[in-house]
Amino acid sequence: MIKVEKLNKSFGDLHVLKDVDMTVKESDVVVLIGASGSGKSTLLRCLNFLEIKNSGTITIEGKQIEPDKDDLNKVRQTVGMVFQHFNLFPHKTVLENVIEAPLMVKKMKKDEAVKEGKELLAKVGLAEKADVYPSKLSGGQKQRVAIARSLAMKPDIMLFDEPTSALDPELVGEVLSTMKELAREGMTMVVVTHEMGFAREVADWVCYMHGGRIVERGHPDELFDNPTEQRTQDFLSSIL
């Protein structure tokens, strides 16, 4: 689904991603961990072309994407993204938030978009909130709306950048449950998170990033219980 080879990204003089290689197969859940500033968000943003790489290749579903030639809006329909801050439209209801992109970008018929939007809200457990405004929702509910909104574009791959980091602890579980459900249904996912319980339970692979490189990759049990790199061990002991 995703193949990244020798990806490099700099901001001015700051070399943030250094020869990153990454492969994500269909239905894989890959969890990216690493200290703040190690390049996790930049890597995700490169994968849906919110940031443009300096060098290397990014292949999505078998097609190498070239930002100057390919329609990046189309790529972003295939690769959905959920952020730490939900950025819902405050003046639109929950359902209007979810159907906005299908209506505007995909030119879907309104009744069809509404039908699908309601199904998605039911899926994230918010059917009864369709007509309320985001300000009436808890953070966990807002994040689940953001997930439904992203799914409304029918992506094949979902990227999550610390989706629970801005939430009060008691609201984290409901968002993780929604993500687990998606994983069970076979969604291909790349997730940046500090929720190690989620990583252990759901991830097929865990990648540890340090200084702009993926320094270790393994199955969760291997990587958490028997990391081979000293830097991974140091990071894990600092957070656990």
Ligand code: ADP
């Ligand atoms: P992480 O998500 O692992 O915390 P980031 O990918 O956000 O790391 O950031 C990696 C490095 O790149 C940091 O030093 C950060 O300050 C820098 N950086 C990220 N985005 C930008 C940007 N748009 N302009 C300049 N520097 C940036």
Ligand code: MG
């Ligand atoms: Mg980040």
